[in-house]
Amino acid sequence: MIIRQETQEDHQEVHRLIKKAFKSTRYSDGMEQDIVEALRKGETFVPELSLIAEVNGQVVGYILFTKVKIGDATQLTLAPLAVLPEFQRQGIGRALIAEGHRIAKALGYDCVVVLGSDAYYPQFGYIPAAQVGIQSPYDIPSKNYMVYALSNKIASIKGLVRYPKAFDM
Numbered sequence: 001m002i003i004r005q006e007t008q009e010d011h012q013e014v015h016r017l018i019k020k021a022f023k024s025t026r027y028s029d030g031m032e033q034d035i036v037e038a039l040r041k042g043e044t045f046v047p048e049l050s051l052i053a054e055v056n057g058q059v060v061g062y063i064l065f066t067k068v069k070i071g072d073a074t075q076l077t078l079a080p081l082a083v084l085p086e087f088q089r090q091g092i093g094r095a096l097i098a099e100g101h102r103i104a105k106a107l108g109y110d111c112v113v114v115l116g117s118d119a120y121y122p123q124f125g126y127i128p129a130a131q132v133g134i135q136s137p138y139d140i141p142s143k144n145y146m147v148y149a150l151s152n153k154i155a156s157i158k159g160l161v162r163y164p165k166a167f168d169m
């Protein structure tokens, strides 16, 4: 498996991949692939953090980290993460998260927020965001809104998270 930055040639395949991966999940609204298309056109898009996992030349996984505001700070949100059903539970999601965190840190970000499964993200070091004073703008159980610290500056990052408009779809 290799992980690399997505290019324009990958867009169609990534669209199909996200659609397939989210199809059978019960919490999806089926809009994830369209949100990604909209995010790519916005100023919160970080090309270095739009990553694909490839196995034998096939795109099998995708992860995107986008800029959000937390209080006055510009940090990141992880959304979406998608692995083709037939390639799940093989460590691809884990590898995409690890590579994304490595690049995000190198780019100077301090934390990543995620709205997701509290059975999945805590194993990578995500903790409930409310515990460190970071508030979700969504009306969801607080255990499903998590944050990962990329640096020790996280202690000074507090407040409500504001998302780009594309997430309102």
Ligand SMILES: CC(C)(COP(=O)(O)OP(=O)(O)OC[C@H]1O[C@@H](n2cnc3c(N)ncnc32)[C@H](O)[C@@H]1OP(=O)(O)O)[C@@H](O)C(=O)NCCC(=O)NCCS
Residues within 6 Å of the ligand: 021, 022, 025, 080, 081, 082, 083, 084, 087, 088, 089, 090, 091, 092, 093, 094, 095, 115, 116, 117, 119, 120, 123
């Ligand atoms: C969630 C998803 C990205 C996980 O990708 P993946 O490549 O299967 O994950 P990994 O194989 O790297 O999993 C890492 C670990 O988490 C476990 N795991 C995988 N899916 C899990 C889930 N849904 N809940 C809890 N644990 C899970 C794996 O067993 C593995 O544990 P191990 O290392 O002890 O074996 C993938 O299932 C997917 O695309 N789902 C549909 C879309 C989606 O729900 N995206 C997440 C939005 S929050």
